[in-house]
Every structure is written in C-alpha cells, then in structure tokens.
Amino acid sequence: MAAGHRPVSGKNPSAGPSFTKESGVWNVVSTTAVLRNTVTDADGDKSNLTFEVWTLDADGKPKSQVKLTDENPYGVLVSDFVASGKTAQVAVEYGRLKPGVEYAFRTSAFDGSLYETSWSPWAKFRISPYVTFPAPQSSSTIDPVSQEPRTVIRSEPGTAMAGRDIQANVRQTCSPVGTQGNKLCIKFRSPTSSEKKVEASPRVASDDLVPWCANKDYGYDYMNRTEVCLKDIGAADLIFLSSGKDDPPIGTASFYFEQRIKAYPTKGESGSDFAEFDQQLVVTPHHIDSALQGVNLYWKLGADCGSCDTSQVKWKSYSGGTDDGHFAPGEEGANAAQTANSTTKWTNTGKETIDLSWAVDATVDVGEAMTVSADFGGSGSPESRELAPRCDDVFKGSAPGCVMQGFDPVYTVDTNLYPAAGAYYWLMQQKMPGRPGTGDEPLHYLGPDTTVTNPSGKPWTSKDSRATVCPSTWTAHPADSSLGTPSCDEFAMASTHESGGFPGGPNQVTDGDECAQLFAGNAGSDFGIFADTRTSQDSPSWEKCGRATIPREQNSGAFHKFPAPEWRMLDNDAVYISNPGFEHCLNADTTCAWRKVG
Incomplete structure (x- = not known):
C-alpha cells in the first residue's frame, strides 16, 4: 500500500524530438510529439504522469485543451509507471497535432493510490520540420548531369x-x-x-x-x-x-x-x-x-x-x-x-x-x-x-x-521536380559526420566491376544494399495522400559504397532500423521532413545512414539519370551530390525552407 506522500511532477517538462529549445519553445521535429517529465515520490513508489496539451491564445496563454486520445473521456495521455526520479513520457499519435502551431502541455502525477493535487509548470512546444518544401514544380531548367569545368x-x-x-x-x-x-x-x-x-x-x-x-x-x-x-x-x-x-x-x-x-x-x-x-x-x-x-x-x-x-x-x-x-x-x-x-x-x-x-x-x-x-x-x-x-x-x-577519371562529377538533384527527395538528401548531408557527398567527402560508386560478391557469388549490386536498409518487411510512415504513394528511400544511395547496406563499407549496418528514421509529411501550408519516431522516440541517430518515407515518384525520379552514361563510372569512382534548392541554408540547426532554382 502506498504511504502518505503524494507524487510530484518535475519542474522542467520537455518535448521532442529533438528536445532542444529556441526562445523558450521546445522544437519538435516529428508530428508524433514525445512529451516528457520527471516524477518523484517521497515514499519511493513508482508513479505515472497524466499529460494535457492545450492550444494558446494570442497572448501565448493556454486556451483550449486538445483531445489526444479517444480511450478516455478526458482526452489525456497517461504514461507507464516509472521509478521515483525517472522520466515518464508519452507519444502523441500522428494527426492529433498540427505542424506550425504552438502548444503548451503540463503533467500531474499518480502513484497508484494518491494523486498530485497540482500541475507541473507549462511547457510550450511547436512542431517544425527539419526542412520545408512545396509540391513538385511542373517544369525545371536543372540539368542533373551537366558539369562545369x-x-x-x-x-x-x-x-x-x-x-x-x-x-x-x-x-x-x-x-x-x-x-x-x-x-x-x-x-x-x-x-x-x-x-x-x-x-x-x-x-x-x-x-x-x-x-x-x-x-x-x-x-x-x-x-x-x-x-x-x-x-x-x-x-x-x-x-x-x-x-x-x-x-x-x-x-x-x-x-x-x-x-x-x-x-x-x-x-x-x-x-x-x-x-x-x-x-x-x-x-x-x-x-x-x-x-x-x-x-x-x-x-x-x-x-x-x-x-x-x-x-x-x-x-x-x-x-x-x-x-x-x-x-x-x-x-x-x-x-x-x-x-x-x-x-x-x-x-x-x-x-x-x-x-x-x-x-x-x-x-x-x-x-x-x-x-x-x-x-x-x-x-x-x-x-x-x-x-x-x-x-x-x-x-x-x-x-x-x-x-x-581525375574529374569527380557532381550529380545535381532536381529539387524543383523532386523537392521531397532533395530535402531529405540535403538534411542527411548536413547531419551525417563529414557531410557525405560534399566538400572533401565524396561518395563512391558501386560499379559493375566491383569485386564484392553477394551470398550467391554474383557481383554485389544496389539491390543487395537496398535489401538491408529497405527490406520487404518495412512499412511506410502515414503521410498526406497528396504527396503520392509512399516508398522507402535510403541515404547514402544503394548505388554507393557509403550505403548502410554495402558490406565492409564505412557506414555498414545490419538492419535499416539503425539508420536515422524520417518521413515526408504535411507541414501546414507546405510539406516537410520529420523524424519518424515509430522505432525510437529519441532524436534520430545520424551516424551511419538514413531511411525515409518519401513519395515513390520523387524517390525514383531524383536519381533517374545517375550515373550519366558519358561519365563511364566504374567501381569506387568518386561523385558529389548537390541539392541546389536547399544549399542556401548554412546548416540544419533551424528549419530550412526550399527555394526554386532557375
């Protein structure tokens, strides 16, 4: 039986991912927001937290409660029980919150017997994608394979x-x-x-x-x-x-x-x-x-x-x-x-x-x-x-x-026609160590003359690499139907040695779950790249690779001219990747907005 002390919510609730603040507002890069707070109980009992989310008025004060679930009449989310002093969290399901809207949340504790009689301090948060982009343009002047001397x-x-x-x-x-x-x-x-x-x-x-x-x-x-x-x-x-x-x-x-x-x-x-x-x-x-x-x-x-x-x-x-x-x-x-x-x-x-x-x-x-x-x-x-x-x-x-062969070509993703794919690739380049495909860190092509073989003894191909990062068991993240049919897109590309699926490569993983999980989704007036929190509610791991739900047409179209036949790319040839619609942004520390090229 619980003792006579009531559990207490922490004073610093947080929201993520990425669990970072800007001007006092938590920046959430996923439409499935993860809300957290600590909870303590003087008797050492395990406790849970109830989470409420509210919209804000013009003065930034709580206005209306948001219904987070249909499973209880109060529309609140309740965490699992956790040990005293630990962090309790809940994930708000996809579609309950709108990108670009500022919200506030608070928590109240329960140890199985006694309720906290007050609420934690309010914490404000806003869902903002890593990158924003519009629907594909109807035409473009970008030539993906053009090379300047x-x-x-x-x-x-x-x-x-x-x-x-x-x-x-x-x-x-x-x-x-x-x-x-x-x-x-x-x-x-x-x-x-x-x-x-x-x-x-x-x-x-x-x-x-x-x-x-x-x-x-x-x-x-x-x-x-x-x-x-x-x-x-x-x-x-x-x-x-x-x-x-x-x-x-x-x-x-x-x-x-x-x-x-x-x-x-x-x-x-x-x-x-x-x-x-x-x-x-x-x-x-x-x-x-x-x-x-x-x-x-x-x-x-x-x-x-x-x-x-x-x-x-x-x-x-x-x-x-x-x-x-x-x-x-x-x-x-x-x-x-x-x-x-x-x-x-x-x-x-x-x-x-x-x-x-x-x-x-x-x-x-x-x-x-x-x-x-x-x-x-x-x-x-x-x-x-x-x-x-x-x-x-x-x-x-x-x-x-x-x-x-001493000239390393640059493949330019047509970010006018394939903005979702380009946004994803640019983000991965910014987040991965060394910024692969840029500067002094080219990618290296998986060519027809590779000496690496698959289990059947045949030369390793991009299909073999893709099977590791994007297996047939992968399921797409829910997305706005206006984006088109979803598909699994990986970075670095399966056609390079830097792919997470390439054996012996610098980024090799045993499963695509080890990659940063992302998806293209509705961001209000436009679209954006968000963190996919289905496998992990922490911030993405950028160390090795990316796996994202990207519209199929953009996934297949972005690299449909790679490599250009006139480049005669052989195994391990270096290549750079340019995503011009996003390269005006210095980094991915804040949301990068697409620009039309040409």
Whole structure:
C-alpha cells in the first residue's frame, strides 16, 4: 500500500524530438510529439504522469485543451509507471497535432493510490520540420548531369615550367654547347598582356579541340569528365646565344603555348571503333628575329599504355590546312598560330588508366644543328594521375570509351521536380559526420566491376544494399495522400559504397532500423521532413545512414539519370551530390525552407 506522500511532477517538462529549445519553445521535429517529465515520490513508489496539451491564445496563454486520445473521456495521455526520479513520457499519435502551431502541455502525477493535487509548470512546444518544401514544380531548367569545368592543380607540371607563380620562378633549359660555342635555350615565363590579348582571338575557339577553353582565364588549368584545358603552361622565349659570355643573343623568338585533351566516352563521338582520346598543342608565335631564319617545333608525346595506337603528330595552320610546325620571321600573332594534333586509340580490354607525358623540342634554321627540349610534364604523379585518361570496355552491351577519371562529377538533384527527395538528401548531408557527398567527402560508386560478391557469388549490386536498409518487411510512415504513394528511400544511395547496406563499407549496418528514421509529411501550408519516431522516440541517430518515407515518384525520379552514361563510372569512382534548392541554408540547426532554382 502506498504511504502518505503524494507524487510530484518535475519542474522542467520537455518535448521532442529533438528536445532542444529556441526562445523558450521546445522544437519538435516529428508530428508524433514525445512529451516528457520527471516524477518523484517521497515514499519511493513508482508513479505515472497524466499529460494535457492545450492550444494558446494570442497572448501565448493556454486556451483550449486538445483531445489526444479517444480511450478516455478526458482526452489525456497517461504514461507507464516509472521509478521515483525517472522520466515518464508519452507519444502523441500522428494527426492529433498540427505542424506550425504552438502548444503548451503540463503533467500531474499518480502513484497508484494518491494523486498530485497540482500541475507541473507549462511547457510550450511547436512542431517544425527539419526542412520545408512545396509540391513538385511542373517544369525545371536543372540539368542533373551537366558539369562545369573546374580548375585543377597539376602534380607533375614538368621541369621547364614554373607552375602557378611562373614570373617569380622563371626556368630555363639549354642545349649542349655546339662546336662553334653557341647554344640554344628556352625560358618559360608568364604571358604579357599583349600576348594574352592576341590569344583571346576568336580563331582559337573556332578550331579548338576543347572550344570552351578559349574563354577561360589564363594562368590556370581546367578539366571536366571528358576534356582538359591547360592554360598555365605560359609563354616561352627561345634564345640563341653566342660563345661570348657577355655577347648579346644572336636572336630570340617568343611563343605562347596551351594544351588540350579530349576523351570520347563512346565510339560514336570519336568516329572510331575503339576507345579514343585526342591531344592538341596550341602554339602562337609572337616574335621571331630574322637572325634565326626560322624556328622548328616538335611535339613529343609519351603514353604508358598496355595496348595503344598513337598517331604521329599532325600540324595544322590557322586556315585549317596542313602545316609542319615551322615558324618563319614575320609569322606572328593568331593568324600564324598552329596546332599540333594526335589521336590515341586504346585497343586493350578491361580497364586501364594511361599515364601521359609531353615535351617540345625546338631548333633554329641558322648555324649548326642543335636542339633544346622543354619538359611539359605529365598527367600526374603516381598518387594523383589527375590528367590521365581511363579507357574501358567494362559496360556490357556498350562500346568501349574513355574519360578523364581525375574529374569527380557532381550529380545535381532536381529539387524543383523532386523537392521531397532533395530535402531529405540535403538534411542527411548536413547531419551525417563529414557531410557525405560534399566538400572533401565524396561518395563512391558501386560499379559493375566491383569485386564484392553477394551470398550467391554474383557481383554485389544496389539491390543487395537496398535489401538491408529497405527490406520487404518495412512499412511506410502515414503521410498526406497528396504527396503520392509512399516508398522507402535510403541515404547514402544503394548505388554507393557509403550505403548502410554495402558490406565492409564505412557506414555498414545490419538492419535499416539503425539508420536515422524520417518521413515526408504535411507541414501546414507546405510539406516537410520529420523524424519518424515509430522505432525510437529519441532524436534520430545520424551516424551511419538514413531511411525515409518519401513519395515513390520523387524517390525514383531524383536519381533517374545517375550515373550519366558519358561519365563511364566504374567501381569506387568518386561523385558529389548537390541539392541546389536547399544549399542556401548554412546548416540544419533551424528549419530550412526550399527555394526554386532557375
């Protein structure tokens, strides 16, 4: 029998999840609000708590009681009995409370014999989703697979070039001294403003292997998944020196160099039956002393390839006709520019990353024959290989092709057409450690060439990963019918190594219940992403993965173009995920509201 002391409610009731306050109001991120308070009994008896929820008037004072259940005539929820000093809680079922409305609740205790004769202090709360979004837009200008060229820092720029700060690190290489005591030197430097102006000529864009390269800033190198634009090679002075130490040069010539690489993902683009990539050197003469009589340039290409057929270099003139790499005095400016061109066909099988190297030899027509060589570097250090093309014939039923594997593509979720899915992915990126798919934390594709196998011995696929996180036994959270048919959506995607279902991956779980549980639901005037408290009434665990009830059309549509065929994604290739309709929000500490893009 209970003793004569009445149980007492705690003085600090709380609401969640996430059990955090803002301006004195508990922020609840689930439509199934969890209400909590402690309860004590001086006699040590177990006690429960009765919970009342009220709406508020314009002054923020309790106005009308909300009916939380039909199981008793008072419309209140009663917790289980808990030990003295512990926390009692109840969960308000879906549909009883409205998002965006501010409520207040209070508790009163009962120990099985005696009732508390008063109520706890009021605690205010509001249901606010992590993210809000509207219904899908009818149209969108977002291209999920479009790739903007990005700058790249070369890890192997070559000994002839000074790198980024070329003016402060001028480098010169010279030929051996000839029998007449003369030598030929080449010195690289930053282009002058007049040289840059000439290079901005429309001619460069008209027959450029990589047309967009002409409009890029000088002093930087750029690339995308299929093309490379090297504009940080700089200008070079060719200097013919006499035997006298203090004698002035016999003659000089100056040139401006740029370089291009273009890989073809399919044979239809190159016109070849083989995987192919092309290379181009753009040379613009700016001055050639008549004393030199003429300058000859030779582009030397190297490729570390198991089975490649590289064509001989072919020079073309400004007019598009055949040329020979010879520049005579008076041939200056864009009209005298020449391009050196070469095609490499990959005839191997499987997949291969091909290391490249480049150099330019120069001779002058005057005096004895002597050659100076300028090392233009290569496609990257063994650790980086940022400019090395990769060719493969891995995709069955598809022609072989090549890409620039050093470029990690960005897949842009169309948050205009699929706002619920984009909101969920953005939220997971913000909450998970490292913000996967952003910054320095790319996701890694589960490719057709994976060596991981499923229990039947076949290559592991996204269906195998999905079966762990979204098994057939999963049931959808109740949601507004206007959102459409619900479905199970996981993050990171099942097509990546970061999926919770990928064996040996960084986020591997044994069951999707270990993921953060979320759902898309009605948020009043719009929709939102909420915590799903059916498996846990605590705040979601963001450590490994997410599992959410998302409209099926948005779930399947958000990544329907991933990966783009022209990316030729193989196993463990890095990829980033952009959700542009939400990226104006700095974090997920407060509700992020969708914005239309375009």
